[in-house]
Amino acid sequence: MLKIENLKVAVGNTEILKGLNLTVNKGEVHAIMGPNGSGKSTLSHVIAGKEGYEVTEGDISFRNESIVDKLPEEIAWAGVFLAFQYPMEIPGVNNVYMLREALNSQRRHREQKELNASEFLKFVKEKVKSVGLNEKLLSRPVNSGFSGGEKKRNEIFQMSVLEPELAILDETDSGLDIDALKDVAEGINKLRTSERAFIIVTHYQRLLDYIVPDYVHVLSNGRIAKTGDKNLALELEKRGYDWVGED
Amino acid sequence: MKQNFNRILLQSQSLGDSEPEWLKCKREEAIESINSIGFPTTRNEEWKYTPLDEIYQTELEIPVDADNVLSTDTLESASLVNEPNLFKIILINGKYSRELSDLEVTKSAPNVRPLEELIENEPEAAKFLFSSDPRETFSWLNTAMARDALLITCPENRTIQKPIHLLNIMTGKRNKLVSPRIIIEANANSKLTLIEEFVNLLPDKSLMNAATFINAKPGSLVNHHRISGSSSGYHVGNLHCKVSQDANIFTTSLAFGGNVTRININVRLEQPGASCNLSGLFLGVKDELIDHHTTIEHAASETNSNEVYKGVMGGKSKGVFNGKVLVEENIHHVKASQNSNNLLLSDVAEINTKPELEIYSDDVTCAHGATVGQLDADSTFYLRARGIPEKVAKRILVEAFLEEALSQLPVESVKTELMKIISKSNTL
Incomplete structure (x- = not known):
């Protein structure tokens, strides 16, 4: 589904990703762990098409099509969803309005019928229950004045509405207390299917107690330095990141 | 340079032959005042961003x-306001048109009377139409040139x-000089909402010089919107x-469109x-150049003022906001707040914003703030990553930015029209 080959990415004159390889198949859950500054967020942003990153070598393909030169909205329409580490607060833009615009843009692109306001509201009300988001937040401006936990739940809720094939969770666990973390993880687990793949980018192992990954990769110095199963995450938790790459 | 304007002032005197003596006097006084002070140029501090030379050099005619x-068709397509449920008052070239207006005579209708009537x-009420005398050149010009004036009263x-x-x-x-003049009397404890809309169907170099006077009597509430x-x-x-x-x-x-738009708003809290x-x-x-100059005078204790002005400038346009707040001596418990928030959509667009606070009293809570920024790149990316195309994402963010200033406006059609103008232009 997603294939990253020898990906080199620079911001200005600084090379951040230095030849990264990663293959994600449908239904798989991949965790990407690594110390601060290892390039985790860069990887999430580059896949999602954020401006300001220069791909100097290599390629990212999604369903056998290169997405390196695609716009963020085109990547979203192709079925990629990025849950932000810091979801933007957008005062003045209603949550439901934004999400309907997003879903209908996607449907328009896929030549599906757009949902009108009442159809959309009905659709959304079912989704909101399943991720445990307070229904009142739907009519509020996007993330505006939301608590840290509410913002992350809102990301998962948006994911449930847009139904992506690949979801990238960028440090979704950051800033959450243990109860909020469990809730968010539960929301994500409900969205796991045999068709949908996940990339979970995280600094800590604790989220992986609740969302069990098929693969754990350690990102170090712009490359995947080590790949293992869930036990690798536990080892990283005990020993830190320094030993990776020593073997 | 301004000989054309002097010529039009002479035209005014010859047109007023049939008017009563008091009105002729009023007009002469206004012309004398203009002659003694002259028309403002960019050398005047208050007008430094507002280039009017071109209009001064144009031969303007009085309609x-x-x-x-x-034609009815032109009339119908001229307005941005499409709501059906409104009292409609139409002025063509500043002159009240009873035939085109739609006021239905019911108890709840406003009382509308033109100058001639x-x-x-x-006659005493007629004099009242010209009794206000703001000491300002373009208000004098309106006094000298207004061919009609409309008194709108809301009973107690x-x-x-x-x-x-x-x-x-x-x-x-x-090319024309048109001088609409409206006087609104909101009597004690009355409530009314007005939407004043100005439409120019003439070529580039015409001038609409409008004057509106609102008198809000004790306990009244006036909602006024000007487009x-x-x-x-x-x-x-x-x-x-x-x-x-x-x-x-x-x-x-x-305010949008036009070559040069200058709006002077003076409020006296008496x-x-x-x-x-x-x-x-x-x-x-x-x-475009769009310039708002506001002056709020706190002339009594326990008075409040609040200002929020927002500018969105794209292309090569220029926006100006100058907000003067004056608090007179020996008054108490005054609150004044002022915000000027601006969005630049291009590298060459310009915003000039300036608060001017003149406070001669101690017991005053006064806050002001000004921001000038661009559309937030991270917010745009956030929306695009959800699948919203770039242009739509930017439009949504501009809409959100404008929402606060538009939230009071009772007509949806105008908001929609504004957003269409933004969408159609290449600023996003």
């Missing part, structure tokens, strides 16, 4: 009756249920408000409990 003809039936304790839509259309042939949004032309708007005890004025200015809320929204997409 004659033959100009005041308008008052001169004939109530009455609420006018439907908004009053005042549509001012400038039309005819060749100037023509594709070309010069527009000078002069709004003068007096607010009495416990009365409240909300006034919004929407008695305790008086308050005003001013908001404005100006939008440039080509090379």
Whole structure:
């Protein structure tokens, strides 16, 4: 589904990703762990098409099509969803309005019928229950004045509405207390299917107690330095990141 | 340079032959005042961003009756306001058109009387139409040149249920100077909502010089919205408000399009409990200049003022906001807040914003803030990553930015129209 080959990415004159390889198949859950500054967020942003990153070598393909030169909205329409580490607060833009615009843009692109306001509201009300988001937040401006936990739940809720094939969770666990973390993880687990793949980018192992990954990769110095199963995450938790790459 | 303007002032004197003596005097006084001070240029501090030379050099004409003809089709397409449920008052080239207006005579309708009718039936009330004398060149010019004036009164304790839509259309042939003049009397404890709209159907170099006077008597509530949004032309708007005890004025200015737009808003809070809320929204997409100058005078204790002005400038447009707040001596418990927030959509667009606080009293809470920024790149990316195309994402963010200034406006059609203008231009 997603294939990253020898990906080199620079911001200005600084090379951040230095030849990264990663293959994600449908239904798989991949965790990407690594110390601060290892390039985790860069990887999430580059896949999602954020401006300001220069791909100097290599390629990212999604369903056998290169997405390196695609716009963020085109990547979203192709079925990629990025849950932000810091979801933007957008005062003045209603949550439901934004999400309907997003879903209908996607449907328009896929030549599906757009949902009108009442159809959309009905659709959304079912989704909101399943991720445990307070229904009142739907009519509020996007993330505006939301608590840290509410913002992350809102990301998962948006994911449930847009139904992506690949979801990238960028440090979704950051800033959450243990109860909020469990809730968010539960929301994500409900969205796991045999068709949908996940990339979970995280600094800590604790989220992986609740969302069990098929693969754990350690990102170090712009490359995947080590790949293992869930036990690798536990080892990283005990020993830190320094030993990776020593073997 | 301004010989053309002097010529038009002479035209005014010759046209006023049939007018009563007092009005001739008023007009002469106004012309003398203009002659002694002269027309402002960019060398005057108050007008330094507002280039008027081109209009000063243009041969302008005063409209004659033959100009005041308008087909129904043109009339219908001229306005941005499409709501059906409004009292409609139409002025063509500043002259009240009873035939085109739609006021239905019911108890809840406002009382609307034009100058001629008052001169004939109530000469004292007619004088009242020209009694205000703001010491300012373009207000004097309006006094000298206004061919008509309209008195709109709301009786004591009455609420006018439907908004009053005042549509001012400038039309005819060749370049014109049109001077609409409206006087609004909100009597004690009355409530009304007005939408003043100015439309220019003439070529580039015409000038609409409008004057509006609002008198909010004790306990009244006036909601006033002013829309100037023509594709070309010069527009000078002069709004003068007096607010009495416990009365409240909300006034919004929407300004977009045109060559040069200058709007002067003066509010005097005359008695305790008086308050005003001013908001404005100006939008440039080509090379427009849009300038708002506001002055709020706190002349009594326990008075409040609040201002929020927002500018969105794209293309090569320029926006100006200058907000003066004056708190007189020996008054207490005054609150004043002012915000000027601006969005630049291009590298060459310009915003000039300046608060001017003159405070001669101690017991005052005064806050002001100004911001100038661009659309937030991270917010744009956030929306695009959800699948919203770039242009739509930017439009949504601009819409959100404008929402605060538009939230008071009672007509949806105008908001939609504004967003269409932004979407159609290449600023996003």
